[in-house]
Amino acid sequence: MTQHPPPKVLISGAGLGGLLLAIILERACIPYHVFERASSVKPLGAALGLNANILPVFEQLGLLDELQKIAFPCVDLELRHEDLRSIGSIDISGFKEKAGYHTYIFHRPDLYDVLLSQIPSKNISFNKKLVSFEQDKDGVTIHTSDNETYKGDILVGADGAYSAVRRSLYEQMQKTDELPASDLEVFKVGYICMVGTTNPLDPEKYPVLKDTRCHFTTIIGEDRPHTWLTCSLPGNRISFIVAEQLDEKTAQEVAFRNSEWTPESNEKMISEVRNFAFKHARSRAEAKGEVLVLGDLIDQTRPELISKVFLEEKLFETWHHGRTVLIGDACHKMQPSAGQGAVNAMEDAVILANCLYDISGGKEPVTTERIAEAFRDYREQRYPHAKFQVENSKGMAKLLNGQTWTERLVRTVVYNLPTWLVSQKYLKQAGYRPQIMFLPTVPEPDDLEIYPQKPSKRYQEELAAKGQRFQRLKAKRMSVEYRID
Known part of the structure; x- marks a missing residue:
């Protein structure tokens, strides 16, 4: 039987989402290369937090211990007036018992270093700014600002809110009148x-x-x-x-x-x-x-x-076209107040990698049609949650930064709610925790309701061939429902 090669993935952008995608593709034995426009890592940004929504993936990859070395667990959220009088506080120290993980806070560049250390140097190039690309039924070709050209089968735009991949993709789609007008609106x-x-x-x-x-x-x-x-x-x-x-x-x-x-x-x-x-x-x-x-x-x-x-904030409707797909801020820019921007970029990476794994088994050639099917699957799995988090982040921004009297009133009420009620809302959101579906999954807490996740057909077939059966270790499941409470 002919063994067809897996697709070569070109990743534009070495942010947290792009790096995590590269790490997962490395584990999946899918060839890839990361192109980063900056000449080196810049130690910019403030604190960043990761929680139960994404930490199971770090545990799957054997990186949870590395993360804990650079982080502190967050135990409380305190709110004060300008004269330092207390408005209220939220004790989150007990959330780990039910969610399985603390929320860990660290300096963003420290996490970047952890992720970068997992990628072979031959698979990442700095000073490579993408300026344009073309795609057809045979592949995708990118052009960088140093007049170099690179070819692959799939292009992933992980290059942030002002994505060069998205800009070039949308320009191509405009010419064929395939782009929704809303995707051209400013942030x-x-x-x-x-x-x-x-x-x-x-x-x-x-x-x-x-x-x-x-x-x-x-x-x-x-x-x-x-x-x-x-x-x-x-x-x-x-x-x-x-x-x-x-x-x-x-x-x-x-x-x-x-x-x-x-x-x-x-x-x-x-x-x-x-x-x-x-x-x-x-x-x-x-x-x-x-x-x-x-x-x-x-x-x-x-x-x-x-x-x-x-x-800024914006949820784009178009996440993919042809052999090109977007992740992270390139397709959903969120306010940072809920701490979900980086988390959702990494969740995108997890789900996209799962979808690419399923079309890379070698039994069939990886055609443009199969790539498009994988991209549609990725968007269907991720779009509802990303939409929810864009709205949730907007609400949190008003809660923390709003200056109207109603926003001040709501703020006072929220920061004085009983711990059990705050915990209930947190745990509902903690139930969304996608995992890498071609690696052994991390057991879930007994009392936590988990959002269902599509299993990997290829991985199930591989286990069946070995006389094994895939099972995600969790009994409870919740129906998929997204709303702002």
């Missing part, structure tokens, strides 16, 4: 955000750093459109985020600008927020009656590592 912008992570600090001045658990503190500005939060990280560091709610006119003006996690002229915003007070457990300064301000953290952060970004 919706509601906030501008400044982020940074300090150099190692003195634990005597900031005793919270002596704790091996992450404490999240959010402060709501009074008579100002600002919200700022801080959280402790391994390595005696504190991450800070300042969000400014934009008025409608300003939001419309910035909606037409490209937005990326890069350093820029931050001086104006730094001067505006420098004297904002913050509370991070009890510090030596607070014990003396002094007030800690964001300027204390900014002065302990390298200027080139403070970045500013417009917080």
Whole structure:
């Protein structure tokens, strides 16, 4: 019997979604290459959190221990007025018992290093900015800014909100009148955000750093459109985020600008927020009656590592066409307030890899039609949840950053709900936890209802040939339903 080769996958973008996809393809023995436009890893961005929605995949890959080495488990979420009076707090320390995992908080570049270490250097190229591509029934060809050309069978656009792959794909589809008008609409912008992570600090001045658990503190500005939060990280560091709610006119003006996690002229915003007070457990300064301000953290952060970004959102309808497919921010840009942007990019990677695995068994050639079928399957599995999380993230942004009296009222109510009620809502969302369906699955907690996941037909056939049977170790299943409660 003729053995047909698996498709070669070209991945544009070495973000978290692109790297995780590469790692899973490596395990699936599907050839791939990652093209990253930057010349090296840039240590930008603030704290990032991963939870039960994606941590089973890290456990499947044997990377959970590596993640835990660079992270703190988050135990509480505290909310305060600008004068540091408490609004309320949410205790999440007990969620692990029912969800199976803590929410782990870490510095984004630290996770990047963990993922990058899993990819052979021959399979990733830096300084490779995609400028265009063509696709036909025989394959896909990409062109990079250094006048090089590369060929493959599948192109994955994992290159962020301002995806070059998406831009080129949509231009091609416009010519044949195949693109929905909504996909050409600009991003919706509601906030501008400044982020940074300090150099190692003195634990005597900031005793919270002596704790091996992450404490999240959010402060709501009074008579100002600002919200700022801080959280402790391994390595005696504190991450800070300042969000400014934009008025409608300003939001419309910035909606037409490209937005990326890069350093820029931050001086104006730094001067505006420098004297904002913050509370991070009890510090030596607070014990003396002094007030800690964001300027204390900014002065302990390298200027080139403070970045500013417009917080945007958009759910695209077109995720694939021909041999090209999008993942992550390239097809669903979310507000970061719910901590779901990176999580959903990685969930995309998991489901897409599962779909590619099923068409790569070698019994049949990987035709354009079979690739399109796999892409449709991927979108059908992921679109409803991505849509839910775009809306959920929008709601969380209003909860944490909104300045109207109704938003302030809702905020006070939510942060004073009974722990059991908060836990109930969290556990419902924790039930969405896709796994790699061609690797042994991680057992699920007994009392957690899990959203159903499509099994791998190829993997089931491979197990049957060995006299084995696939079983995801969980009895309870919940029906698929997405709504904002």
